[in-house]
Amino acid sequence: MIARLRAFAAFWYDFVIGDDWRVAVGVVAALAITYGVSTTSIPAWWLLPLAVVLLLPVSLWRAVRK
Amino acid sequence: MTSGALFLAVFLACAVEAVEATTIVLAAGTARDWRSAFTGTAIGLLVLAAIVAILGPAVSAIPLRGLRLVVGALLLIFGLQWLRKAVLRASGHKSLHDEAQIYQTELTAAQAAGAERRLSVPDWYAFTLSFKGVVLEGLEVAFIVLTFGSNQHDIPLAAIAGLAAVVVVAGAGFAVRAPLARVPENTMKFVVGIMLTAFGTFWGAEGAGAHWPGSDAALLVLVPAIALFAIMLVRLLRRVSAESTSATPAEVH
Numbered sequence: 105m106i107a108r109l110r111a112f113a114a115f116w117y118d119f120v121i122g123d124d125w126r127v128a129v130g131v132v133a134a135l136a137i138t139y140g141v142s143t144t145s146i147p148a149w150w151l152l153p154l155a156v157v158l159l160l161p162v163s164l165w166r167a168v169r170k
Numbered sequence: 171m172t173s174g175a176l177f178l179a180v181f182l183a184c185a186v187e188a189v190e191a192t193t194i195v196l197a198a199g200t201a202r203d204w205r206s207a208f209t210g211t212a213i214g215l216l217v218l219a220a221i222v223a224i225l226g227p228a229v230s231a232i233p234l235r236g237l238r239l240v241v242g243a244l245l246l247i248f249g250l251q252w253l254r255k256a257v258l259r260a261s262g263h264k265s266l267h268d269e270a271q272i273y274q275t276e277l278t279a280a281q282a283a284g285a286e287r288r289l290s291v292p293d294w295y296a297f298t299l300s301f302k303g304v305v306l307e308g309l310e311v312a313f314i315v316l317t318f319g320s321n322q323h324d325i326p327l328a329a330i331a332g333l334a335a336v337v338v339v340a341g342a343g344f345a346v347r348a349p350l351a352r353v354p355e356n357t358m359k360f361v362v363g364i365m366l367t368a369f370g371t372f373w374g375a376e377g378a379g380a381h382w383p384g385s386d387a388a389l390l391v392l393v394p395a396i397a398l399f400a401i402m403l404v405r406l407l408r409r410v411s412a413e414s415t416s417a418t419p420a421e422v423h
Contacts, residue, residue: 119309120244122225131246135239135378142379147387149380152371156250163254164403167221168263168410 124166130159176322177331179369187307189271189355192343193304197276202296206322214304215255215336221312226325234321235377241317242374248310249366253400256360261407289311311336315368321373360364364400369394 121128134155141148198413251308258264276299280296320329372382372389382388 120247123249124251124254127250127254131243131250131374135204135374136245137377137378142381147380147383149375149382151380152246152375152378153392153395156246156367156371157399160195160250160253160257160399161403163250164257164407166259166278167254168407 121144124163127159127163130155132158172177173322173324173327176318176324176327179365180314180318180328180331181335182271182358184311184332184368185339186355186358186362187311188339189343191303191307192340193272195300195340195391198279198296198299198303198341200390201276202299203293206293206296207300210300210302213302216310217305218308218312222315222325222329223311225312226319226329227317232320235379239377241321242370242372242377244313244370245317245366246374248313249268249363249368249370251340252363253396254357254363256356256363257400257403259405260360260404262411263407265378312369318369331353336359358399364393364397370398371396 133151134135138148138151195207195211198210209217315328315332316325319325322328322368372392375382384391
């Protein structure tokens, strides 16, 4: 039973998070910062594109170094 | 986002997954038993249709801003993972997705497995192999249909696009009775990764309260900008790979 639960959890982890959990954490953090900035008078739209520009090369670099 | 763009985005994403599922079903049918493989496929498709039919109205009932935040986050995570793999494949750091090779592997495994009859299914192995292939590959299709469709308030159109992709790909696969190795799957995955990342960025930012300059027109800048960035990363990684290859003999001296 525990093995099945583990397999179920592993499937959903792999389905949603994928190969690099740092990407998921980075996206959630960027969304939280976007929300925070959007409550001020500063434009917040540029934060997620910036997150893409930072997260993708870092994740790729880690994969290539492996 | 126009209806045409919604249709195209969902069709391409679903076609990629359908190619992979078709390879698995073909291997199960060829090596084992076609009737069991088709039964597994049909029940797998029914499960996916039920997921879309049950979750569709539920997802549509979520307020748009909350929906865009959650869907944007998931699409962005999905998109970046797809794009990561696509860039690694295009730059030679990961082997290309080869349907012919996958087909041979599945075929060998299917031929080696023992036969068993269960619940009036002549070959349980062929049934479960097809069912699992269709459901696991199709879950992403269901997710894409629901997220793109609900954000554009047109789940039926997204479902038709997904279904059309499955019919076209599966029809071609069964017509030639061979894996669709000639489909430019790696290129399609690259394009889908760009689209998922762009739409995830757009909807995620809107859901978090940001306002895009130019509103929906910002997508017309986001999609090509992310495409250019990904192509630039491919070139950069190819150069890193070439430099490390040429530097290796020099280090020996």
